[in-house]
Amino acid sequence: MGIGVTLQSNPTATRATRLREALLGYGAFLAAARRPDPLPILHDLACDWLRVATLRIDVPAGVQAIHSDDPQRLCGPILIGRQVIGRIEAQRQRPFDEDDQALLNALGHIIGAALEYASLQAQLSDWAGDIRTHNDTIDQLLAFGRAVIRGPNEPLALARQIATEVPAMLGGERASVLILPNESFDQPVLMRSDGHLSGPERTREVTNHGLISLVLRERVPMIIDETDTDQRWIGMRMDAYEDDARTRCAMAAPLLWGARPIGALTVTTSASRLFNPKQLNLLELIACHTALAVQAANHEARLSATAAGLGAMAIYLDIALDEARQGNLAALEMVAVVSERLRAEQQALMSRWEERRTRER
Numbered sequence: 001m002g003i004g005v006t007l008q009s010n011p012t013a014t015r016a017t018r019l020r021e022a023l024l025g026y027g028a029f030l031a032a033a034r035r036p037d038p039l040p041i042l043h044d045l046a047c048d049w050l051r052v053a054t055l056r057i058d059v060p061a062g063v064q065a066i067h068s069d070d071p072q073r074l075c076g077p078i079l080i081g082r083q084v085i086g087r088i089e090a091q092r093q094r095p096f097d098e099d100d101q102a103l104l105n106a107l108g109h110i111i112g113a114a115l116e117y118a119s120l121q122a123q124l125s126d127w128a129g130d131i132r133t134h135n136d137t138i139d140q141l142l143a144f145g146r147a148v149i150r151g152p153n154e155p156l157a158l159a160r161q162i163a164t165e166v167p168a169m170l171g172g173e174r175a176s177v178l179i180l181p182n183e184s185f186d187q188p189v190l191m192r193s194d195g196h197l198s199g200p201e202r203t204r205e206v207t208n209h210g211l212i213s214l215v216l217r218e219r220v221p222m223i224i225d226e227t228d229t230d231q232r233w234i235g236m237r238m239d240a241y242e243d244d245a246r247t248r249c250a251m252a253a254p255l256l257w258g259a260r261p262i263g264a265l266t267v268t269t270s271a272s273r274l275f276n277p278k279q280l281n282l283l284e285l286i287a288c289h290t291a292l293a294v295q296a297a298n299h300e301a302r303l304s305a306t307a308a309g310l311g312a313m314a315i316y317l318d319i320a321l322d323e324a325r326q327g328n329l330a331a332l333e334m335v336a337v338v339s340e341r342l343r344a345e346q347q348a349l350m351s352r353w354e355e356r357r358t359r360e361r
Contacts, residue, residue, distance in 0.1 A: 059086035172267035
């Protein structure tokens with residue numbers, strides 16, 4: 001975009017005087033480069049440097065000429081190294097001379113250096129912001145990992161804790177954790193970030209027809225940038241719910257244990273195009289931690305159930321032994337039943353062990 005300002009011209013100075021003034025003013029160009037928008041200051045400094053009434057700085061140069069044969073019009077390139085990034089055009093009533101052309105050539109390099117410095121400063125500021133964001137993310141992940149490790153071992157309570165933690169980590173408004181049927185649940189359960197369970201009908205609908213169904217089928221994380229236009233969202237066969245009506249952007253990741261899906265994690269917001277690939281990567285990382293935590297909780301629940309079952313069988317065996325010692329041969333039938341249950345439990349444990357070994361190969 002061109003910038004034009006009319007200034008009063010100073011009297012003609014000698015070559016030595018102009019050179020001395022130009023050298024003294026060089027530092028002002030570098031100081032201008034530290035500003036967020038250096039072009040207006042650079043424009044004013046260039047006017048003083050060339051002692052002109054009207055001057056334009058165009059960045060980029062566009063298709064306009066960078067040289068002129070008009071004695072009252074002086075044009076030249078703005079350079080970073082050998083690359084032309086813009087142009088300078090100056091006009092005045094008095095014709096320009098060789099000294100003016102020499103000063104313009106130097107001015108093109110000086111403005112180019114100032115603009116390059118300003119660009120590098122902006123990049124450094126962006127990188128510093130990214131570093132702060134990454135540090136915050138690491139702190140959040142560390143806090144999340146500690147909370148999961150110290151959290152409850154019961155799958156439902158763990159899902160509630162994870163669902164309430166995730167929105168703040170990813171900048172979303174709502175989140176949910178789906179856990180597929182396992183030894184603890186006969187049906188899938190969907191825990192929301194408000195701490196409540198969704199009803200069975202809603203849970204089945206989301207599992208079979210919602211965004212969760214897509215990530216469970218594809219087994220990869222995904223983002224819905226805009227629910228009003230994304231055909232994947234529009235094609236979902238689901239009844240309208242309040243949360244769906246407020247959702248404009250969503251992302252989800254499957255909870256995988258090996259190649260087997262054990263659930264899914266979703267985050268939604270009422271803002272359009274809020275999430276980006278970096279946040280999706282973070283969600284996938286959280287999903288990995290969540291899958292590990294859910295699986296550990298499932299194993300804990302399974303071990304508790306197994307211990308309880310073995311304890312009950314031990315009681316039955318003690319009773320049977322007492323009956324047998326008293327000469328009651330019918331007690332042997334109870335021993336046979338407990339023995340059969342023990343063999344069934346052993347087979348179940350062996351099956352799980354083989355499944356784990358197959359998955360780790």
